[in-house]
Amino acid sequence: MYRETQIVSDVAKTPLTGEGTFTINVGPQHPATHGVLHLVITLNGETILNIEPHLGYIHRSIEKMCESLTYRQFIYVTSRMDYLSAHINNHACALCVEKGMQIEIPSRAQVIRVLMDELTRIASHELWWGAMAMDVGAFTPFFHAFRERETINDIMEETCGARLTMNYMVPGGVMYDIHPNFQKRVKDFLQLYKRKIHEYDELVTGNIIFQNRMKGVGVLTAEDVISYGCTGPVARGSGVSSDIRKLYPYEIYDKLEFDEVLETAGDSFARYLIRLREMNQSIRIVEQLIDNIPEGDFQAKTKAVLKLPKGEFYQRVETARGELGVYIVSEGGTTPYRIKFRSPGFSNLSILNHMVKGSKIGDLIAAMGTLDLVIPDIDR
Amino acid sequence: MWSFSKIANIIHEWLSQTFNVTWTTIIEMVIAGVAVISLFAVLGLVLVIMERKVSAWMQIRLGPNRVGPKGLLQSLADTLKLLVKEGMTPNGADKFLFNLAPFIAMMVAMLLLAPIAFAKDFQLWDLNIGVLYVSAISSISVISILMAGWASNNKYSLLGAMRSGAQIVSYELSAGLSVLAIVVLTGSLQLSEIVNSQANGWWIFKGHIPAIIAFITFIIAVTAETNRAPFDLAEAESELTAGFHTEYSGMKFALFFLAEYANVFIVCAIGATLFLGGWMPFHIGNWNGFNNIMDWIPSSVWFFGKTFFLIFLIMWFRWTFPRLRIDQLLNLEWKYLLPISMVNILLVTAMAILKWHF
Amino acid sequence: MAFLKLIMFLKDYIKDVFGAIKSLATGMKRTGYYFTHHKEIITQQYPDNRETLHLPERFKGEVVMPHDENNEHRCTGCTACELACPNGTIKVVTKFDITPDGKKKKAIDKLVYHLELCTMCNLCIEACPSDAIKMAQTFEHSVFDRAQLTKVLNKPGSKIMDGVE
Structure with a gap:
């Protein structure tokens, strides 16, 4: 264990330019940034002095696009923000529109939505787990994670008609009813998951090299997390309760039994454990709901043209990465006057410099992996 | 029965009958050179396809299965592709060093082949300080990596090269110490004698626990020395894109690639020679029937079987473990491997003096 | 006392080393399992399996x-x-x-x-x-x-x- 505090204080004294320092561009094309993130890193040997993230390589002006689309149309675009939790993004938008129009959603639609959300969360965390292991240099877990993830994607494909950008949630419910095979396939997945989850611990969690790479690295205190506005597993890893499903329950989350996973260590390993345990909590939710999908309509009756009353509407949900807020300003027309997304990835990225200053390059990659960044979510 | 030594003797006799001594020597050298180069070519092809298949099966994939029967010619197709690819030299690179580095890497690997006994009485150069020669030459390989990293004029390459320098220099120590354990037991630096000393049992069985510790240390150290995962910090794909060979392309890249695999083969061959008895067949006490069957298997098969087993072990490591961080890598060497192998060599020495080994 | 401390240190040291080796062996056992069990392979050989590849009827193509x-x-x-x-x-x-x-x-x-x-x-x-x-x-x-x-x-x-x- 090297003394992190010592190094951090040394780093604070080192000037960022001049002899002994050099700058390196990590990204926009780099195997570890999982997308087109561009980090300008100032190094002293292997030690990181400063990190400056450069954004905008995948900016598609989704917020501006949404202003010219109707309330039914704009939801599909949000699948392209955080594509790994596309369902949850769509869900947030649909909820916000429903809030504005004061539509009552049938209970069947609510249950289907929550089921889809939780399956998406598991799929997202599976992918993160594989990518995390790949970031620290183990390639095999990536493929093992994809085995389970593919099963979820197949379920999605059967019910929603697409694997990644489903556009399944619409204002008033879901686009169409679940496929007749849905329940059986989800149960198959639950079995597969329970059969395979112990391999995750065998391959990665228990591995001494992995633990050494993660423990005591990228430590964030609760104060840091709050002051940078981090949410999701990053905040919970430092002991900050931030699960929107518990704090501001939406849909039927207040009736469900699940725990908010909290760790207090605040290091990379805590964030890693949080996500692994969150998968188990999601499995718990799916298990509670899969046999109890109520009969009824899957979509509330809505008008052909949706119009939100004049006013401002905000809805937050818990995506796989943290808190996603949708803020709609309506002038009473068929399109939003202004729309703003509070994406979890942006706040989580902003803490990166604080987190890994003074560490080694290898720590940067490992710690960045635990932030679970999805770059299109940051840039929008 | 045909064996490598017999073929070599027949060629030697025919040459000495046809030519005078000087020409015989020259022609034999040429033959040896061609044999080494072709062995390298074959090794590269075999090891690459082996690695890809091993990794694929561990990763629940099929692996290459298009070119040739069951995809076995895939690496040949890859080599052809690399041969016709343009080998670029980046602007601002030190052109001479940049182009020289892959050849040095390759030459080091070739030099290391000299003292290895591939089969019974079949060795290019049975010099009496074989073990010393191997550990001396293998440390030159760091120069080629440093050269490549420096000459590329790329910060990623330089970082990779510097990591590799620190790593190889440290791990030489415990690799050397674990090799010394066997030297102490044998009392000879000559590889052929080390093999012969294992006629009644391999050192890993004869040397009790110290030999096993030495073997484990040796495997860890050579994995690090050949820059293989979990010690692949010089390449560190997710950190440094490709480390010291980021800027290389085409055949120059292929040479680095080939040198890596050749080095893996050589260190595994050395490991097999020192700990697993080289070409010596597996014998159990006085089970004469069993021993005779084992003797019937050609010595080259034994040698390559053991070597490939060790290669598989190293590949197994690579496709299971995450990568260490640079300071942990050095910690592992200086705080764990080095003290352990030092204590171990003491134990081995005591054992050798007291004749506790079989 | 110092001797006892040394013993404790050595005990922890050896425990560390063995724990580490055990955790590595667990991982290797898992990959070794997949290396030998080819039934677990999940690769779909896409252009070859066109005949048997059936997309669900809701798939949006x-x-x-x-x-x-x-x-x-x-x-x-x-x-x-x-x-x-x-x-x-x-x-x-x-x-x-x-x-x-x-x-x-x-x-x-x-x-x-x-x-x-x-x-x-x-x-x-x-x-x-x-x-x-x-x-x-x-x-x-x-x-x-x-x-x-x-x-x-x-x-x-x-x-x-x-x-x-």
């Missing part, structure tokens, strides 16, 4: 307009799909047919579909009041010329089915 055996479709040319589309993927070109009893009637001339713009959001199909269009399960859309992705969905000479308003 491209928008098509089904025609019956009399070359009749159900599209009335109401442009609901065009209005519902977020990307301007669909363009409905209408014309006026003369019905047998001499009246003018609005009908589609062409329903132009830009596959290259389509995001498969399914909103047009939801919007269609007469179920004239649906999603097909095709997915091999790559072509050499982008112009080929602009498709006319109604077949030449087709007309609207009787009874569809």
Whole structure:
């Protein structure tokens, strides 16, 4: 264990330019940034002095696009923000529109939505787990994670008609009813998951090299997390309760039994454990709901043209990465006057410099992996 | 029965009958050179396809299965592709060093082949300080990596090269110490004698626990020395894109690639020679029937079987473990491997003096 | 006392080393299991398995307009799909047919579909009041010329089915 505090204080004294320092561009094309993130890193040997993230390589002006689309149309675009939790993004938008129009959603639609959300969360965390292991240099877990993830994607494909950008949630419910095979396939997945989850611990969690790479690295205190506005597993890893499903329950989350996973260590390993345990909590939710999908309509009756009353509407949900807020300003027309997304990835990225200053390059990659960044979510 | 030594003797006799001594020597050298180069070519092809298949099966994939029967010619197709690819030299690179580095890497690997006994009485150069020669030459390989990293004029390459320098220099120590354990037991630096000393049992069985510790240390150290995962910090794909060979392309890249695999083969061959008895067949006490069957298997098969087993072990490591961080890598060497192998060599020495080994 | 401390240190040290080796061996056992159990392989050899590859019936591949055996479709040319589309993927070109009893009637001339713009959001199909269009399960859309992705969905000479308003 090297003394992190010592190094951090040394780093604070080192000037960022001049002899002994050099700058390196990590990204926009780099195997570890999982997308087109561009980090300008100032190094002293292997030690990181400063990190400056450069954004905008995948900016598609989704917020501006949404202003010219109707309330039914704009939801599909949000699948392209955080594509790994596309369902949850769509869900947030649909909820916000429903809030504005004061539509009552049938209970069947609510249950289907929550089921889809939780399956998406598991799929997202599976992918993160594989990518995390790949970031620290183990390639095999990536493929093992994809085995389970593919099963979820197949379920999605059967019910929603697409694997990644489903556009399944619409204002008033879901686009169409679940496929007749849905329940059986989800149960198959639950079995597969329970059969395979112990391999995750065998391959990665228990591995001494992995633990050494993660423990005591990228430590964030609760104060840091709050002051940078981090949410999701990053905040919970430092002991900050931030699960929107518990704090501001939406849909039927207040009736469900699940725990908010909290760790207090605040290091990379805590964030890693949080996500692994969150998968188990999601499995718990799916298990509670899969046999109890109520009969009824899957979509509330809505008008052909949706119009939100004049006013401002905000809805937050818990995506796989943290808190996603949708803020709609309506002038009473068929399109939003202004729309703003509070994406979890942006706040989580902003803490990166604080987190890994003074560490080694290898720590940067490992710690960045635990932030679970999805770059299109940051840039929008 | 045909064996490598017999073929070599027949060629030697025919040459000495046809030519005078000087020409015989020259022609034999040429033959040896061609044999080494072709062995390298074959090794590269075999090891690459082996690695890809091993990794694929561990990763629940099929692996290459298009070119040739069951995809076995895939690496040949890859080599052809690399041969016709343009080998670029980046602007601002030190052109001479940049182009020289892959050849040095390759030459080091070739030099290391000299003292290895591939089969019974079949060795290019049975010099009496074989073990010393191997550990001396293998440390030159760091120069080629440093050269490549420096000459590329790329910060990623330089970082990779510097990591590799620190790593190889440290791990030489415990690799050397674990090799010394066997030297102490044998009392000879000559590889052929080390093999012969294992006629009644391999050192890993004869040397009790110290030999096993030495073997484990040796495997860890050579994995690090050949820059293989979990010690692949010089390449560190997710950190440094490709480390010291980021800027290389085409055949120059292929040479680095080939040198890596050749080095893996050589260190595994050395490991097999020192700990697993080289070409010596597996014998159990006085089970004469069993021993005779084992003797019937050609010595080259034994040698390559053991070597490939060790290669598989190293590949197994690579496709299971995450990568260490640079300071942990050095910690592992200086705080764990080095003290352990030092204590171990003491134990081995005591054992050798007291004749506790079989 | 110092001796005891040393013993404790050595004990922890050896425990560390063995714990580490054990954790590594667990991982190797797992990969070794997969190395020897080829039944677990999940690779799908895609172009080879075209015959057995069945996409679910809800899969959104491209928008098509089904025609019956009399070359009749159900599209009335109401442009609901065009209005519902977020990307301007669909363009409905209408014309006026003369019905047998001499009246003018609005009908589609062409329903132009830009596959290259389509995001498969399914909103047009939801919007269609007469179920004239649906999603097909095709997915091999790559072509050499982008112009080929602009498709006319109604077949030449087709007309609207009787009874569809």
